[in-house]
Amino acid sequence: MAKAPLTTPEERVALFQQLFSDSIPHNKALGMKVLAVARGIASMQLDWRPELVGNPELGVLAGGPLTAMLDSCCGMAVATMLKDPKPFATLDLRIDYARPATPGEPVIAEAECYRLTRSVAFTRAFAHQGDPKDPVAAAAGTFMLGTKGEVTRPQAVGRELLK
Amino acid sequence: MSSGLMKRLATARKTGNVAGLAEAIPYAKWMQIAPENGTGELLTRMRYHGSLIGNTFLPAIHGGTLGAMLEMTAIFHLLWETEAESVPKIVNITVDYLRSAGPRDVIAAAKVTKQGRRMVNVFAEAWQDDRSRPVASASAHFLVTSADEPPVL
Numbered sequence: 001m002a003k004a005p006l007t008t009p010e011e012r013v014a015l016f017q018q019l020f021s022d023s024i025p026h027n028k029a030l031g032m033k034v035l036a037v038a039r040g041i042a043s044m045q046l047d048w049r050p051e052l053v054g055n056p057e058l059g060v061l062a063g064g065p066l067t068a069m070l071d072s073c074c075g076m077a078v079a080t081m082l083k084d085p086k087p088f089a090t091l092d093l094r095i096d097y098a099r100p101a102t103p104g105e106p107v108i109a110e111a112e113c114y115r116l117t118r119s120v121a122f123t124r125a126f127a128h129q130g131d132p133k134d135p136v137a138a139a140a141g142t143f144m145l146g147t148k149g150e151v152t153r154p155q156a157v158g159r160e161l162l163k
Numbered sequence: 164m165s166s167g168l169m170k171r172l173a174t175a176r177k178t179g180n181v182a183g184l185a186e187a188i189p190y191a192k193w194m195q196i197a198p199e200n201g202t203g204e205l206l207t208r209m210r211y212h213g214s215l216i217g218n219t220f221l222p223a224i225h226g227g228t229l230g231a232m233l234e235m236t237a238i239f240h241l242l243w244e245t246e247a248e249s250v251p252k253i254v255n256i257t258v259d260y261l262r263s264a265g266p267r268d269v270i271a272a273a274k275v276t277k278q279g280r281r282m283v284n285v286f287a288e289a290w291q292d293d294r295s296r297p298v299a300s301a302s303a304h305f306l307v308t309s310a311d312e313p314p315v316l
Contacts, residue, residue, distance in 0.1 A: 093258045
């Protein structure tokens with residue numbers, strides 16, 4: 001990609017939206033929106049939809065869509081850290097469900113990759129509905145770096161971000 | 164939580180057909196995750212469809228969907244195999260990703276590691292072609308309510 005560098009936050013968000021949501025079938029199916037991205041930091045939004053409900057009587061989101069969003073958001077934070085792109089994959093992911101998500105309202109995930117070693121990236125994330133001090137869920141994810149396969153386009157984006 | 168689900172559970176117990184449980188959960192339907200007990204063992208299957216993909220290059224199923232189906236596996240197990248009087252509330256889950264999952268069905272089974280009065284620990288494991296080569300496993304805590312106690316969370 002010899003395209004112009006990512007000079008504005010809007011350009012960054014648009015590129016990450018394309019790479020981490022629009023071109024990843026499951027994230028696209030969930031309608032994940034990239035809100036913000038910077039080195040080591042990623043934020044995404046998941047809108048409430050009836051198909052994503054786990055409890056039809058209360059309309060509360062199932063745990064699954066939150067798990068998928070937190071996994072993706074942590075993975076995106078890892079990608080922003082990789083100066084030398086390599087394939088990576090989630091090694092483990094812990095989710096604490098702090099409270100049920102309020103029906104009808106979007107959920108926002110904010111992830112941080114706080115440590116990168118040669119083989120492992122450490123991340124943590126919170127999901128909330130507007131007030132970060134009132135989280136819906138908390139996550140801790142580790143990612144194995146240099147897994148099999150070739151580097152995918154999303155995994156290689158860190159190089160552009162770090163130019 | 165859901166009395167509709169508990170009604171379906173009662174029906175499923177009568178007919179012996181567990182698959183109907185998934186019908187009461189919109190997300191399970193959307194994801195095509197459903198329990199089955201054709202072999203005598205309660206298993207949960209996530210049918211492969213294109214929107215499960217997380218890595219188009221390999222291709223591999225999105226890790227989030229594996230976590231989601233393991234969570235559903237644990238819930239179906241608790242509903243079917245224990246004397247649950249309400250839908251268990253998940254407190255937390257830790258998912259270990261063991262292998263990449265290809266574009267095929269994923270099957271999972273769960274077992275209760277510890278049943279307490281208020282808290283249950285469940286272990287669940289998912290595989291594709293070969294059960295001895297799991298693609299992911301999870302352990303999760305659920306709050307369960309007994310008749311004499313109000314829900315805590």
